Amino acid sequence: MTAAELAPAYDKRQDLLAALAAILSPESLLSQREQTAPFECDGLAAFRQPPLAVALPETEDQVRRVLQACHDLGVPLVARGAGTGLSGGAMPCADGIVLSLSKLTRILQIDPQACIARVEPGVRNLAVSEAAAQFGLYYAPDPSSQIACSIGGNVAENSGGVHCLKYGLTVHNVLGVRGYTIDGKPIAFGGAALDGPGLDLLALTIGSEGLLLVVTEVTLKLVPRPKLARVVMASFDDVVKAGNAVAAIIAAGIIPAGLEMMDRKATNAVEPFVKAGYDLTAEAILLAESDGTPDEVADEIAQLEQVVKAAGATQCVVSQSEAERLRFWSGRKNAFPAAGRVSPDYYCMDGTIPRKHLGKVLGAIEEMEKKYSLRCMNVFHAGDGNLHPLILFDANQPGEWERADRFGADILELCVGLGGTITGEHGVGIEKINSMCVQFAPEEREAFFGVKRAFDAGGLLNPGKAIPTLARCAEYGKMHVHRGQLPFADIPRF
Ligand SMILES: Cc1cc2nc3c(=O)[nH]c(=O)nc-3n(C[C@H](O)[C@H](O)[C@H](O)COP(=O)(O)OP(=O)(O)OC[C@H]3O[C@@H](n4cnc5c(N)ncnc54)[C@H](O)[C@@H]3O)c2cc1C
Numbered sequence: 001m002t003a004a005e006l007a008p009a010y011d012k013r014q015d016l017l018a019a020l021a022a023i024l025s026p027e028s029l030l031s032q033r034e035q036t037a038p039f040e041c042d043g044l045a046a047f048r049q050p051p052l053a054v055a056l057p058e059t060e061d062q063v064r065r066v067l068q069a070c071h072d073l074g075v076p077l078v079a080r081g082a083g084t085g086l087s088g089g090a091m092p093c094a095d096g097i098v099l100s101l102s103k104l105t106r107i108l109q110i111d112p113q114a115c116i117a118r119v120e121p122g123v124r125n126l127a128v129s130e131a132a133a134q135f136g137l138y139y140a141p142d143p144s145s146q147i148a149c150s151i152g153g154n155v156a157e158n159s160g161g162v163h164c165l166k167y168g169l170t171v172h173n174v175l176g177v178r179g180y181t182i183d184g185k186p187i188a189f190g191g192a193a194l195d196g197p198g199l200d201l202l203a204l205t206i207g208s209e210g211l212l213l214v215v216t217e218v219t220l221k222l223v224p225r226p227k228l229a230r231v232v233m234a235s236f237d238d239v240v241k242a243g244n245a246v247a248a249i250i251a252a253g254i255i256p257a258g259l260e261m262m263d264r265k266a267t268n269a270v271e272p273f274v275k276a277g278y279d280l281t282a283e284a285i286l287l288a289e290s291d292g293t294p295d296e297v298a299d300e301i302a303q304l305e306q307v308v309k310a311a312g313a314t315q316c317v318v319s320q321s322e323a324e325r326l327r328f329w330s331g332r333k334n335a336f337p338a339a340g341r342v343s344p345d346y347y348c349m350d351g352t353i354p355r356k357h358l359g360k361v362l363g364a365i366e367e368m369e370k371k372y373s374l375r376c377m378n379v380f381h382a383g384d385g386n387l388h389p390l391i392l393f394d395a396n397q398p399g400e401w402e403r404a405d406r407f408g409a410d411i412l413e414l415c416v417g418l419g420g421t422i423t424g425e426h427g428v429g430i431e432k433i434n435s436m437c438v439q440f441a442p443e444e445r446e447a448f449f450g451v452k453r454a455f456d457a458g459g460l461l462n463p464g465k466a467i468p469t470l471a472r473c474a475e476y477g478k479m480h481v482h483r484g485q486l487p488f489a490d491i492p493r494f
Contacts, residue, residue: 347404
């Protein structure tokens with residue numbers, strides 16, 4: 001039976017609270033409306049839902065027992081890390097509980113010989129690098145939210161960041177995952193070694209958005225801190241030229257340690273409070289980092305300067321100290337909060353396109369700004385082709401959120417149309433569930449459901465997220481676009 005089928009018959013709140021009270025200390029079980037309110041949404045605050053209760057286990061065994069209790073009572077459960085997700089993945093179900101992993105914050109082991117760290121899921125991303133620093137090591141995936149987001153959330157979302165172009169996403173930096181299925185059974189994939197016996201299901205769990213298991217321990221790969229890192233900041237008088245410069249860098253065989261782009265609206269929003277030193281007259285800036293030994297960095301920086309100048313850069317500044325490098329990045333890392341300075345609300349999109357289309361997409365977004373009468377700031381993990389348009393709106397103005405929502409859906413469909421994807425790193429959650437109908441055929445979505453059923457036959461873990469049902473797609477009325485080819489392209493669309 002699915003969670004949805006169980007829901008109408010579910011009137012067991014008291015039984016549930018009694019079962020949870022037998023497992024958790026009183027301060028680890030929140031059930032009053034004012035206590036659960038902070039858990040109603042994640043970073044996508046437009047979608048909210050109060051849960052029946054919030055469980056904050058302090059031990060792995062309590063996690064197991066909470067899962068078992070929910071399973072036995074047929075209660076849906078949504079795992080939560082730090083709640084910084086931007087796709088509504090940790091938004092609760094009305095008839096279910098939130099299982100917060102925020103008290104499981106132990107770094108269990110750092111092995112400098114093997115270059116690994118074993119951590120609990122509530123450990124903050126940045127805390128891993130801080131703990132590994134004494135051994136000259138760090139954890140490469142660095143979401144801009146790394147000061148707050150948890151490793152459990154990173155695993156569930158397959159998070160990326162500035163350094164992922166060179167060092168890979170979460171999936172390339174996680175060696176092992178341990179956790180529990182909804183019925184409280186332990187499950188473990190991968191390990192400290194590079195390969196292991198059995199089917200390789202590790203990658204399946206990474207990016208599974210809390211639908212398959214609750215992660216309680218993660219083994220992470222650590223990499224040596226480079227001896228030196230420097231950033232080239234290049235200005236362009238045209239966003240399309242900046243987009244083309246990105247493609248030119250990669251085509252020249254350079255894989256920078258980070259390759260990010262911000263348009264003028266983004267630099268002008270961020271500069272007044274971060275004072276990163278950005279060129280505010282430029283239509284777009286590129287930040288390209290080189291890391292390695294001093295000789296390697298010198299060579300690569302020279303190559304980068306040559307390529308961006310040939311691509312039309314009007315100005316090129318190279319960081320002269322570690323403090324200046326960090327200052328250049330701090331502007332980029334604060335771009336999302338900066339949107340909050342210039343607009344009451346913003347909606348952060350996350351799509352991916354082949355890099356060569358960056359210029360084309362920017363042009364199309366400009367047209368959409370006119371169509372929806374809304375402004376949009378653009379920030380990109382440009383090297384990965386990962387777009388983060390930030391649509392600015394005011395939720396208090398009637399109709400603005402609906403326009404922002406449609407604007408966002410148009411951007412995602414454009415990404416699919418150009419051979420890209422509807423998510424680069426923020427996951428599908430509830431936000432992009434309709435867009436999944438555009439990206440995947442019914443047979444592909446059924447294969448996803450098959451995997452879901454193999455782990456969670458009752459559909460109790462994070463129901464209604466990430467994979468749309470056939471009925472939902474029929475209601476949304478969208479067709480599958482395969483490799484950018486819309487079926488029956490000559491039929492007019494409405
Ligand atoms: C300002 C800002 C900047 C950001 N920048 C980036 C960026 O550069 N790159 C990027 O990738 N993301 C970015 N994000 C998005 C977000 O920070 C990431 O998706 C992050 O990985 C979420 O981690 P979290 O701990 O907050 O997870 P949550 O939001 O709490 O949860 C996210 C999902 O993970 C599931 N989950 C959480 N913990 C577990 C667990 N232990 N077991 C199973 N499932 C679990 C939840 O059910 C949910 O589906 C940004 C967000 C903000 C607000």
